[in-house]
Amino acid sequence: MVTVGEHPDTYPEVELMSHMVVLFLVFLRSSHTVFHSGYTNLHSHQRTDFFSAYSLRKMANMDSDSRHLLIPEGDHEINPGPMNIQFDSSDIRSKRPFYIEPTNIVSVNDVIQRVSDHASAMNKRIHYYSRLTAPADRALIAPDHVVPAPEECYVYSPLGSAYKLQCYTEGYGKNTSLVTIFMIWNTMLGTSILSIPWGIKQAGFTTGMCVIMLMGLLTLYCCYRVVKSRSMISSVDTTTWEYPDVCRYYFGSFGQWSSLLFSLVSLIGAMIVYWVLMSNFLFNTGKFIFNFIHHINDTDSIPSTNDSNPVICPSARSGGHPDNSSVIFYASNSELQQFEKWWNKSKTVPFYLIGLLLPLLNFKSPSFFSKFNILGTVSVLYLIFLVTWKAIRLGFHLEFHWFMPTEFFVPEIRFQFPQLTGVLTLAFFIHNCIITLLKNNKNQENNVRDLSIAYMLVTLTYLYIGVLVFASFPSPPLSKDCIEQNFLDNFPSSDILSFIARIFLLFQMMTVYPLLGYLARVQLLGHVFGDVYPSIFHVLIFNLFIVGAGVIMACFYPNIGGIIRYSGAACGLAFVFIYPSLIYIISLHQEDRLTWPKVIFHVFIIILGLANLIVQFFM
């Protein structure tokens, strides 16, 4: 799911679901502007104490001959003012001194002392020094350590009263724990939720559940390391930093480039998966509508259950290649044949999508699409409802065979569990943007607790959906092996509930896809060309490349489980396993607090990450 905040002329940050469970910060060259979903406002990561210092200086520059202190000509004839012996009485009007109404003057004795002597002395000092230099000269500009803290800043009126400045920085630290947890949960849940049942099937039920929980813990620990990474840097101010900045600090420009590369890997992987899924959903939607209009009962030779809750096994016919252009024998139904010829999941529908989405990709600012961010949450909730409903209807079908597969069931422990870990690496991925998400937490000391709770909720959601789909899959007629990489594929296109789910997801993905494209474009073009929109041609070529990759995958390798696990393991290698552990080891070494157990443990994590990636290629 992608949630994007709104702002017309800055870069949105996009929260992705699943393999798109990557939240990207779009970098401007000099400052970081971060969007959040509707729970917080746009805020720019400017130094907040600059605000107070600047305002103090600004206030200090209040011109002493402000107009409202002057009385207009013609008033106060009665009271000509104090006589100065050097005062020529003939030009009484032109040399009239400034005269302040007595009521405007706050009495010295009864005013509550609101400004300390020290602060008002500093005010006068700064006021005076600012008159001594040209604005460009920095010699006499107050350094931050002498300017009072924001809490102590007062607006100091020359008439003697003072009131405290409301130091309001937008969107900073305003979210309660609950909102933060929800935002993290919302960000992490993505379309990889569709592949979890398949992953459990690949790993075996018991192994699958254990792997999900262990991966959750492992990625939580690495996420904790990411969150704490900034606090280990004491020499530089890191308040505006995101995780790639930390990488750059430790590894130089190699760190910057590699984090960019891995971000792009996950982004482009995400977009490819989206394309495949969108083709899938569009195809099924179109088929449903066609069948509905023409009252065709789709009783083809796909094995399915024969009751009111059909579940199909699309890959049972051919060797695991989900291809819905099956042999359907209908007497003289050329219309259907025509339809099947023009509406094919892997041959035609991906291309129709191009016409829809390529123009959307070329938008300069996709902030329009950010209005649909609520669809993400709604889709997940609907999926949970759908799965629960189906489970109630289908009942549980579980048998426990430990090592040997049977005709209908898979063993509890299978050695293909790395496929699940690959999917889960992307499913639990939020490391790129967790710092930003936690920054707005009102009580910063609860960050770790909230993060753990969010991870726990995400794990529970995945477990719930995965286990329910797996357990309720009707195994006596169908084999568990039939569980598809996208579990919605197991429901025929005539099933209303899954049709609704597909429509939801289709629409949601269509609004997220341009945002992903925008992010990828901004990151790549921004770094390579220095300009996020160099020209329409650059952008067009980039978009064609991405779309082309998606179309090719949709045509020839529409296995979203495979795509997710490869891109997940690759991207997770850097951001989940290697960087957090390595940075932790390096910072401990710099502080001379490195101990052997810690080294061994973190090196072990790095090895796990590497193994995760390498093993994907052998499965």
Place this chain on the structure above:
Amino acid sequence: MPNTAMKKKVLLMGKSGSGKTSMRSIIFANYIARDTRRLGATIDVEHSHVRFLGNLVLNLWDCGGQDTFMENYFTSQRDNIFRNVEVLIYVFDVESRELEKDMHYYQSCLEAILQNSPDAKIFCLVHKMDLVQEDQRDLIFKEREEDLRRLSRPLECACFRTSIWDETLYKAWSSIVYQLIPNVQQLEMNLRNFAQIIEADEVLLFERATFLVISHYQCKEQRDVHRFEKISNIIKQFKLSCSKLATSFQSMEVRNSNFAAFIDIFTSNTYVMVVMSDPSIPSAATLINIRNARKHFEKLERVDGPKHRLLMR
């Protein structure tokens, strides 16, 4: 009678970047000229003819350019530079990493002073103290002070710790000016008499160019300890505005229902500020009093003859 005594110098010396130019601008309320970043091997000498306490002229020197150049210039020109020096103010940057070098330059200056103007007064300012953590300031300053006292023998130096971001700079320079006024105790006594006669709450005497408080009298405790610096800053700001209009500041009266304050030229080198808390006394009365006192104080200045440092113009 006209006095033909030569102008005496106040040398403001220190390493480049130690804050002398800023200090001078702040104390003397003149604009910082340009960014005097030194390119190449030139040594900045500023002969700013700021009149200071009568016939003193402030010279600002940067020490610490390229070493060989420094040595040459120093040896060839040093008699010129160090002759007729009334005051040497040496500025040390507390954050400097080359303490040895700093001390070395300081000692060369002292040697030259010993040879050419052995009666000069020496002041050392340990500057930029705001960059040191508050709890360490006293300690670091004490260390430096001891070192400097030791190195300055047989000459005597007075040390101050300063920062432009608190009141220490103003106090240090006020002390320096205070020590340059020879009959300051007498001045203070007369000031007290004056204040008591005219029933003033507080009377301040400022030096004319810098508005540094030379002496003051107060008849009861005042709440704000920073008021001297604040008044100086306010008036210097006002002077800057006046100079933009090609006018010069002469006098000011501030009056409200609680007090009346008068700032006016006093003697040739001083300004006076009189604060009356009895608003029933008419301004004219106070101004007449000030005018009469003026004559008396000028006589006081003139009393010690031409050798006196505060000279009439």
